[in-house]
Structure formats: C-alpha cells, structure tokens
Amino acid sequence: MNLLSLLGRGIGLFSISILLFAISSPAQTLTTTNLPIVIINTEGQTITNEPGIVCSMSIINNTSGVNNSTDLPNEYNGKIKVEYRGCSSQNYPKKPLGIELRSTTAVTTSIDVPLFGFPQESDWILNPSYIDKTFMRDVLAYYMANASGRYASRTKYVEVIIDGSYQGVFVFEEKVKRDAGRINVNKLDPTDLGSNSITGGYVVKIDKACGNYDPNHQWQSAYSSPGGTQNHYWMTDYPNDANIVPQQFTYIKNYINAFETTMASSTYCSGYSSLIADDTFVDYFLMEELSSNADAYRFSTYLSKERNSKGGKIAAGPVWDFNLAFGFLTSAFSGNSQSYQGWRYTAPGDPSFPVPFWWGKLVNCCNYNHKLVARYQQLRQTAWSTPTLMAFIDAQYALLNQGAFDRNFQKWPIIGTSTWNDSPSYNGATLQDEINYLKTWLTNRLNWMDSNISSFIQEPIATLSGTNPPLAIGQPAQLTLTCTGTAPWAYTFSSGQSGIATSSPTVLVVQPTQTTTYTLQTVSNSCGTGLLSGSAIVTVLPSSADLSIGLVSNRRVAVVGDTVMMSLLLTNDGPQTAYGIQLQNRLPNGMLFAGSSSTAITQSDGIVTATIDSLLAGQSIAYPYHLQLTANGTFWNAAQVLATTTADPDSQPGSGTGDGQDDMAESDLRVGDYGSGLFVSPNPDQVPLPSVQSNQPPTDPAKADLSLAITTSSLVISPNQVISVTLTVNNRGGASASNVSLQTLLPIGWQLTNTAGLTVVGQTVTGTISSVPANSSAMLVLSVQPAGSGTLQAQLSSATPADSDSTPGNGYTNGEDDTAAVMLRLE
Structure with missing residues (x-):
C-alpha cells in the first residue's frame, strides 16, 4: 500500500510518519506480538522527569489479538506529554513513564480517552516492572482488589517501542486519580468553601x-x-x-x-x-x-x-x-x-x-x-480462593509467554541477576523459577493466614469439653473451658451453673444428679459475647447394686424323713445399697418346709420367700430354713432374686432359674435310692432365652453391600508435607457394584497436588471407581497437601445397584458403614 493509498483511507500525515518510522528503524526488533504495541516518538527530544516533554504516541491493538509493528494505530494516535515518574524506580535503566494524553491541535490541553476499554481519562502509567521479573505482583494485587469489589488500577500488558528502539514489556496502568471511574469522590473546586x-x-x-x-x-x-x-x-x-x-x-x-x-x-x-x-x-x-x-x-x-x-x-x-x-x-x-x-x-x-x-x-x-x-x-x-488465584497467575504467564517474555529478557538480560540490593530478595535462576516461587509463596501465605486469622478476634471463642467415666450420684466431674481473647470470661452452662474464668484452659467441677449434657449458653468478656462450641456429657449411673445369691445345704446325702438345713446366701457387690429385695425358692415335690429361725423367711404352698428391706454394698447375709425329705430320689432345688427396687446392671430379677444369671442358684441333694426319681424346683417365671444367631447375615445376590475405609501415609504431618490418602471400598454383597462415586471433604486450606481424574468443587473432591465385584475391594488414592491439623471425611455418594444396609450420599456423619474419617495432627 503506497502513501497516497494511506491518505485515501483517512490516515493523517502524523500516523504515516510514525508508521514509516517504525518500519524503517534498524533498531526495531519487535515484529509480531499477542500484546498491544505502544510506540512513542519523542520527535528528537529527551524524556526527563518533571516537567516532561510533549511528543507523539500510537497504540496498535487489533481485535484479532495479533499485532504487528507495521500495523496502523487503532487504539490511540496522537499527542502526549511523557515524563519519568516514581522515586527509587527512576534509578533503574528501564524507567517508569507517566503519560498524559494531549490534544493534537492544542497540545497544552489534556484529553480523556477510554484506552483499552477502561473508563476515559487523560493520565496513564507505563510500569516497567523491572525488579519484578514475573510482571505479576502489581497486576495480581490490583486484580484481587477489584475482585473483592474495591477499585484498584486496571492494567494491560503491552510492549513498548521508543524512537524505534524496543524497550520490552510494560504494564499499562491507570494513574491513581480522583475521577468517577477511579477514586470516585466528589469533585472539589477552589470555590467549594461552604459548610458541606x-x-x-x-x-x-x-x-x-x-x-x-x-x-x-x-x-x-x-x-x-x-x-x-x-x-x-x-x-x-x-x-x-x-x-x-x-x-x-x-x-x-x-x-x-x-x-x-x-x-x-x-x-x-x-x-x-x-x-x-x-x-x-x-x-x-x-x-x-x-x-x-x-x-x-x-x-x-x-x-x-x-x-x-x-x-x-x-x-x-x-x-x-x-x-x-x-x-x-x-x-x-x-x-x-x-x-x-x-x-x-x-x-x-x-x-x-x-x-x-x-x-x-x-x-x-x-x-x-x-x-x-x-x-x-x-x-x-x-474471589481469593487458592485455585482462583493460581489460575490467574497461570493465565498471565500464558499471555506473556507467547514471545513477550523472551523479547523483554533479551533486551534486559536480568534473569538470574539480582536487581535489589537493600535486603535479601528472591532471584530465580530461570523465569519458570520466578513464577513457581510466586505461586508457592502465595499458597503458603494463604495457608498461614487461614490458620491465624482468627487470632484477631478479641471476644472469646469458647470451647467446652470433658471426658469422665460414668459416675455415681453426687460424685464430681471435671469439664474444661478453653477461651480465646482477653480474660476474664463470664460463662453460663445449659444446666444454669455460671461463674468467672480467669485463665484458659480452666477446669470446672460439676456434680450432676442425673446424666447431663453440658453446653455453653453464654461466654463473654469486656468486648462482648463470644462464639460457642463443644459439649460434654457426664453420665450418672442410676442407683444400682449387684446382687447375687447362693443356695447351700448343710449336707448333700440324706434318707427319707431327714431334715436338712438350707440357706439362701445374698450378696451385694455394690456400688450402692439394694432395697426391696425378695428371694424365692420353689420347693420340688418331696421337700416340705419345716420352719426357720429367720424372721425374713415365710412359706406358702411350697414357696419359700425371704423378704429383705435393704442390703448394704459389700454386705452378705445368709437366710436359713429347714426342709423335711419325704421321698427317695435326686433333688434339684433352685432359688432366685424375685424382685428388688434397685437396678442390677448384670441380672434381671424374676427372670427364672434357668437363665444363668448370678441372681439365681441351684443345689442338688441325693435321698435314699436317688436313682428312683428326679425332683426339680418349678420354674414358671423363666424368661425365654434368645435363640442362637448366625454370625453373619446371608448375602443378597441382587444387592451390593459396600463399606468404606480411609487410611493415610502419615497421621502426624509436617508443614507442606504431601501425603497419600487411600480410600478403600469393600463389597461384601452378592452383586457387583458399578459407577461407585466417592466424595472426600478436605479441611479449609488443604489442597490436592494431583487432580487427574478427579473433580474439585471448593473443598469437596469427587472420584469414581468403575466397578467393585462381589466379595472384592477397590481403592482410590489421592495426593493431599494439608495446611494444618484437621479431619478428612469421606462418603460413598452414589453406586449401582442399591446397597443393602446404607444410603449413598446422605452425609459424612450418619454412622453408616459407607462413611469414613481420619484425623491428622500437625507436628
């Protein structure tokens, strides 16, 4: 295209001069780039600090994303005032530039232009990012601020040519300035002196x-x-x-x-x-x-x-x-x-x-x-999740790594060279080292802040805990109250108990009269009411005694007509006094009650009864009575604790004399020709014994029976350690399971180091096992980098066919065998 053709397309003489200058400059090394190209022509002047110079600038920014230094300017083509800006940054060979857009007809007048789609303004900055070899620290910070809803300078990566000499990559930025599109506060004129x-x-x-x-x-x-x-x-x-x-x-x-x-x-x-x-x-x-x-x-x-x-x-x-x-x-x-x-x-x-x-x-x-x-x-x-920020850094690298990085560091060969000498700074051997360091540092910083941000809370974050064995009524139990923030802390329990704690943790004593779950109702300090968590259960044993009996005869062999002395021996192993006790001996045929020296013993219709008001813990008492033998044979005499008003933890009063509990007893006696008959105490009160059950339920050939287990390569972890997490699915059913989906919930700040074949949404990781045959198992292995102590939770979220004893996807803490959890501790 010749000069006349360019004029015919409406391109001014100024544009043509810039274009011809860029084409003819022997120092021009930039030809094609995916970044916009900023071309400054000083028109023979030298750029200085204040007051700067008025010269020309053009910007090539094609919608195709491919920009050639010989293309016609389409983003801007006109006059500017340019000057060096900044303080210490002016000491570097690649200097920051302040740009003010000027009218081409009245060059002392600034003009507002919406460059790169940003709100229109006259003042802009070309940031050389000389010491930051990633070119990302300013850009990342401004991106994060804008993503949080706060204004920060909008940015655009560009490549710059000044007087035909390639200058490298710059960050084109909005200057901090009062403006409706920047710092949006009211315009203030010198005459604005009223009260408002x-x-x-x-x-x-x-x-x-x-x-x-x-x-x-x-x-x-x-x-x-x-x-x-x-x-x-x-x-x-x-x-x-x-x-x-x-x-x-x-x-x-x-x-x-x-x-x-x-x-x-x-x-x-x-x-x-x-x-x-x-x-x-x-x-x-x-x-x-x-x-x-x-x-x-x-x-x-x-x-x-x-x-x-x-x-x-x-x-x-x-x-x-x-x-x-x-x-x-x-x-x-x-x-x-x-x-x-x-x-x-x-x-x-x-x-x-x-x-x-x-x-x-x-x-x-x-x-x-x-x-x-x-x-x-x-x-x-x-907006500040770790995956989001890592993706942003990767996107910037992909944008700059299409040739711009190479050209910049050929112009400014500073990779591996320290550019900051005031204090130790990172200096990567390669550009990739610089990028990797930025990502690793940011990940570590986020994890550290995740673990420490709550330290700013001055109101208490209070936790109640306690582990006590079952206690008798009136025995003391200990609860632990842990509080953050400034002491002292006033607390109230759900039981109504209240007090003041002056240190954390502090041990509090309670004496419940019944099993009680203690929770915090309120905790406060001078700042106000705090956040509450935790509970503690104190189990109070019911009033109980452990009764057992023995049935003892003064002899084992007798003849018809003899009288023998039988004794009921009652023992209370505690822990408390037993009350309202009745012992019963139903006499076999051939035995007659012949009296007793104990006032506790009575008899009616062949039933001997001992009635005891109370028996202290640790006490044993014998209740004797006489029996007359009226027939030859073998006698199996039996007695039991018929009743008590005090609970017995290991036996059931009145349940019969054949259940093997320690509140029943037997005694055998041979009389004369003991082979001539067998006489047994009646047992009308026997509670039916449970039938013998199979050790395992039968498998259903139409169903799978899936269970889940979780193991880790280490339970005590060090900072930044990558661990292996194995999820094992066992199928004890009679049918093969397919499309078994597993969900793992990572604690906040934890992340996967390898996401291949996995889906990650927030802190939930989903993976699939295609098939688990009957009576087989299969595993899914994750690589995880914990951020601190925490608990991994997992569940089966779906599977085909139906499970016989659990429901997939119904939560991590339902107690079914398709859930699993493991706790890891930071060393």
Missing part, C-alpha cells in the same frame, strides 16, 4: 516526600508509632498543589488529625467508626497483609474522603505499588521463621517511615476485628 462543599472530596497520601509535592501541603502526625524514630507524614494528593486553597487544606488536615486523636485516646474503639468507613480499611488491611507488602501502610498509602452529604468518612485505598510484595523480599520478620509468616502491620520497617499506629489499634476493636475475620473468610471462599 468544603467537606469533600479529598485524596490524601502517606508516602515519601519525593516528586513535586509542595511541602506546604504536607504535615507530620502528632502521634508516634511503634518502632518509629519519627512520626509519619501526610500529604494532599487531590486537589493538587495548584488547586487546593488554604481553607480546604486546613479542613482535611484537621479531619485527619481528629481521626488520629481519636485513635490515640482510651475510647478509640467507640469513636473511630464515626470518622472512617471501616469496611474499606478492612479490605485494604487484608490486601496488604495477604501480599505481605514490605511497603505496606508506610508508602503509597492512599486514603480519600467523600463530601459529608455523601457519607463523609475517610476511606482507605486504592492499594498501590506491590513490587516488594508476594515474597519478593525473602527475609523473615517479626520473629517468624519464614517470609510468608507474620503480620506486616507489626513490622515497623525503616524506623524513619513507621507503620501508622492506628492500624495496630484498629484490630483490637471488637466490631472491627470481627468484620476483618468474616471478610477474609468470605473472600477465601470466593
């Missing part, structure tokens, strides 16, 4: 005093911060130095000072919420902590204030500048052993730039820290 209009909107910043900030629009906090040698500085960002008037500067300074004065008071927890939008502070805190940003809270910290008529409170954010985050610095801090451990707000960093004191005070406020924990747990289940 002067109240907003403002954007303020905690940062280094570099760049062109006017020292007259900065002030130092009146309050020191932990670990600091000087108090932190505030500066106004919007309105800018040229537009803010003294009354407005005084207003926002006084408002910020009022907030800090409140936070320095003893009643700050009841006063802060009238001055700040605490939900925004929660989200800002979580983003800085999750990334463990070394600059967190001290630098590039933006806050805004809306006009009073629109809410009027200070809002934290947007987040900014994460090149030293996500494990870039490898030194552990605040007494921790790993860089992914610990809370950043407790690490003062450079004492000349301390973390403002109020971040550490906010987390001690009950309303605030409950919001903090609940918000984190919500985000971890949704």
Whole structure:
C-alpha cells in the first residue's frame, strides 16, 4: 500500500510518519506480538522527569489479538506529554513513564480517552516492572482488589517501542486519580468553601516526600508509632498543589488529625467508626497483609474522603505499588521463621517511615476485628480462593509467554541477576523459577493466614469439653473451658451453673444428679459475647447394686424323713445399697418346709420367700430354713432374686432359674435310692432365652453391600508435607457394584497436588471407581497437601445397584458403614 493509498483511507500525515518510522528503524526488533504495541516518538527530544516533554504516541491493538509493528494505530494516535515518574524506580535503566494524553491541535490541553476499554481519562502509567521479573505482583494485587469489589488500577500488558528502539514489556496502568471511574469522590473546586462543599472530596497520601509535592501541603502526625524514630507524614494528593486553597487544606488536615486523636485516646474503639468507613480499611488491611507488602501502610498509602452529604468518612485505598510484595523480599520478620509468616502491620520497617499506629489499634476493636475475620473468610471462599488465584497467575504467564517474555529478557538480560540490593530478595535462576516461587509463596501465605486469622478476634471463642467415666450420684466431674481473647470470661452452662474464668484452659467441677449434657449458653468478656462450641456429657449411673445369691445345704446325702438345713446366701457387690429385695425358692415335690429361725423367711404352698428391706454394698447375709425329705430320689432345688427396687446392671430379677444369671442358684441333694426319681424346683417365671444367631447375615445376590475405609501415609504431618490418602471400598454383597462415586471433604486450606481424574468443587473432591465385584475391594488414592491439623471425611455418594444396609450420599456423619474419617495432627 503506497502513501497516497494511506491518505485515501483517512490516515493523517502524523500516523504515516510514525508508521514509516517504525518500519524503517534498524533498531526495531519487535515484529509480531499477542500484546498491544505502544510506540512513542519523542520527535528528537529527551524524556526527563518533571516537567516532561510533549511528543507523539500510537497504540496498535487489533481485535484479532495479533499485532504487528507495521500495523496502523487503532487504539490511540496522537499527542502526549511523557515524563519519568516514581522515586527509587527512576534509578533503574528501564524507567517508569507517566503519560498524559494531549490534544493534537492544542497540545497544552489534556484529553480523556477510554484506552483499552477502561473508563476515559487523560493520565496513564507505563510500569516497567523491572525488579519484578514475573510482571505479576502489581497486576495480581490490583486484580484481587477489584475482585473483592474495591477499585484498584486496571492494567494491560503491552510492549513498548521508543524512537524505534524496543524497550520490552510494560504494564499499562491507570494513574491513581480522583475521577468517577477511579477514586470516585466528589469533585472539589477552589470555590467549594461552604459548610458541606468544603467537606469533600479529598485524596490524601502517606508516602515519601519525593516528586513535586509542595511541602506546604504536607504535615507530620502528632502521634508516634511503634518502632518509629519519627512520626509519619501526610500529604494532599487531590486537589493538587495548584488547586487546593488554604481553607480546604486546613479542613482535611484537621479531619485527619481528629481521626488520629481519636485513635490515640482510651475510647478509640467507640469513636473511630464515626470518622472512617471501616469496611474499606478492612479490605485494604487484608490486601496488604495477604501480599505481605514490605511497603505496606508506610508508602503509597492512599486514603480519600467523600463530601459529608455523601457519607463523609475517610476511606482507605486504592492499594498501590506491590513490587516488594508476594515474597519478593525473602527475609523473615517479626520473629517468624519464614517470609510468608507474620503480620506486616507489626513490622515497623525503616524506623524513619513507621507503620501508622492506628492500624495496630484498629484490630483490637471488637466490631472491627470481627468484620476483618468474616471478610477474609468470605473472600477465601470466593474471589481469593487458592485455585482462583493460581489460575490467574497461570493465565498471565500464558499471555506473556507467547514471545513477550523472551523479547523483554533479551533486551534486559536480568534473569538470574539480582536487581535489589537493600535486603535479601528472591532471584530465580530461570523465569519458570520466578513464577513457581510466586505461586508457592502465595499458597503458603494463604495457608498461614487461614490458620491465624482468627487470632484477631478479641471476644472469646469458647470451647467446652470433658471426658469422665460414668459416675455415681453426687460424685464430681471435671469439664474444661478453653477461651480465646482477653480474660476474664463470664460463662453460663445449659444446666444454669455460671461463674468467672480467669485463665484458659480452666477446669470446672460439676456434680450432676442425673446424666447431663453440658453446653455453653453464654461466654463473654469486656468486648462482648463470644462464639460457642463443644459439649460434654457426664453420665450418672442410676442407683444400682449387684446382687447375687447362693443356695447351700448343710449336707448333700440324706434318707427319707431327714431334715436338712438350707440357706439362701445374698450378696451385694455394690456400688450402692439394694432395697426391696425378695428371694424365692420353689420347693420340688418331696421337700416340705419345716420352719426357720429367720424372721425374713415365710412359706406358702411350697414357696419359700425371704423378704429383705435393704442390703448394704459389700454386705452378705445368709437366710436359713429347714426342709423335711419325704421321698427317695435326686433333688434339684433352685432359688432366685424375685424382685428388688434397685437396678442390677448384670441380672434381671424374676427372670427364672434357668437363665444363668448370678441372681439365681441351684443345689442338688441325693435321698435314699436317688436313682428312683428326679425332683426339680418349678420354674414358671423363666424368661425365654434368645435363640442362637448366625454370625453373619446371608448375602443378597441382587444387592451390593459396600463399606468404606480411609487410611493415610502419615497421621502426624509436617508443614507442606504431601501425603497419600487411600480410600478403600469393600463389597461384601452378592452383586457387583458399578459407577461407585466417592466424595472426600478436605479441611479449609488443604489442597490436592494431583487432580487427574478427579473433580474439585471448593473443598469437596469427587472420584469414581468403575466397578467393585462381589466379595472384592477397590481403592482410590489421592495426593493431599494439608495446611494444618484437621479431619478428612469421606462418603460413598452414589453406586449401582442399591446397597443393602446404607444410603449413598446422605452425609459424612450418619454412622453408616459407607462413611469414613481420619484425623491428622500437625507436628
């Protein structure tokens, strides 16, 4: 296509000059890319820091996703003002650039353009990401903030050519700025001085005093911060130095000072919420902590204030500048052993730039820290889940690894070379090492926060537990109350018992009169009512005694007409006194009652009865009586405990003399020609004995009988250890089972290391065994990386045909044999 043809298609002379320049430049090494191409022509000038230069810029961004340096500009083609920006980042050979779009006819006038589909604006940034070789730390942080519902700069990867020289990959970003599409607070003109209009909107910043900030629009906090040698500085960002008037500067300074004065008071927890939008502070805190940003809270910290008529409170954010985050610095801090451990707000960093004191005070406020924990747990289940974040990193790598990474690091050969010398930082030997390190560090950080986020809760998280053997009435039992948060704790049990615990754990004594399940009704401390869990059952044995009897004759051989003495020997092995006891001896034919010296013995119609009001535990008493023999033969005489008002745990009164229990007894006697007859005590009260049962039920040839077992390669695990989890399905039925689906519920933070053939939804892992033949077993093996102590639960969720004694998919804790669980402990 010739020059005249280009003019005929409506392409201006400026576009043609840029196009011809890109084609003819011998230094141009970029030809085709999947990323947009930004081409800057300085028109013979040198880019500087303030005040910058006015020159030309074009952007090629084809809808096909394939961009050639010789293509016509279609995203932007016009004038810009460009300058170097940032503080320490200007010291690197690949420098960040600030871009302001300008009118091509009035080049001193800025213009708003919706580049890359972002809300239209004039001010943009080209971030070189020189020290962050993944190019992802800023992009990941801004993605996470936006995914949580908070505004952060929108980003686009691009490749940049300046004056025909390829400069590598940059992150095209929105500049932090007050705007309806960015920091959406009310526009504030110099004339807005009324009682409502002067109240907003403002954007303020905690940062280094570099760049062109006017020292007259900065002030130092009146309050020191932990670990600091000087108090932190505030500066106004919007309105800018040229537009803010003294009354407005005084207003926002006084408002910020009022907030800090409140936070320095003893009643700050009841006063802060009238001055700040605490939900925004929660989200800002979580983003800085999750990334463990070394600059967190001290630098590039933006806050805004809306006009009073629109809410009027200070809002934290947007987040900014994460090149030293996500494990870039490898030194552990605040007494921790790993860089992914610990809370950043407790690490003062450079004492000349301390973390403002109020971040550490906010987390001690009950309303605030409950919001903090609940918000984190919500985000971890949704936008900040580990699989979601890992997928985002993988997507960025796939986007950049189609040639852009190679070109950038040919231009800037810094892989394996340290670019940060102030403190230890990660320096991978390969680009893949850098990516893998980022993913591993982030996974470890998330797991650590999962395990430690609840430590912010100041109200008690109370747990009641206790294991006691069965007790007699009135005996003491011990329960254990464990509480988090600040002591003392006031508690109330479901039994009505209450008290004050001053240490945790604390042992409490109860003396129930009957079997009782104890639960917590309330636990509270100075912050308020806490969260409750756990219960303890104390089993109280019913009033019971263990009665046994013996039936003893003074001789074993006699003749007709003799009188023998028979004794009923009653014993109580306890544990308590037995009451209302009746003993009964039904005499065989040929035996006649001949009297007794015991007042407890009576007789009627051949039935001898002993009646005893009570028998102490450990006591034995004999009740004698005389019997006259009237026939030859063998006599089998039998007696039993007929009744008692006290329970006997191992026998049943009145159940007959043939059940083998210890509350029955027999005695044999031979009289004269003992082979001439057999005389046995009548036994009309015999309780039928149970029939002998088969050891196993018969198998049904039409049904499967599935059961589940779970085993692990280790029960005591170390951090980051990968273990093998084996699910074994046994089929004892008469039919083969097919399409056997297994579900495993992983504790929060645990994850699979190999998902091949498995389906993962949240923490539920589903796998399938195609067939389990009758009288056979089959296994499914998972590779799991636990995040801490926890319990693995599994169930059979479906199978064909029906199971004979369980229902697939009806939960993990129903007691059926198609469920299984195993507990692992972190060493």
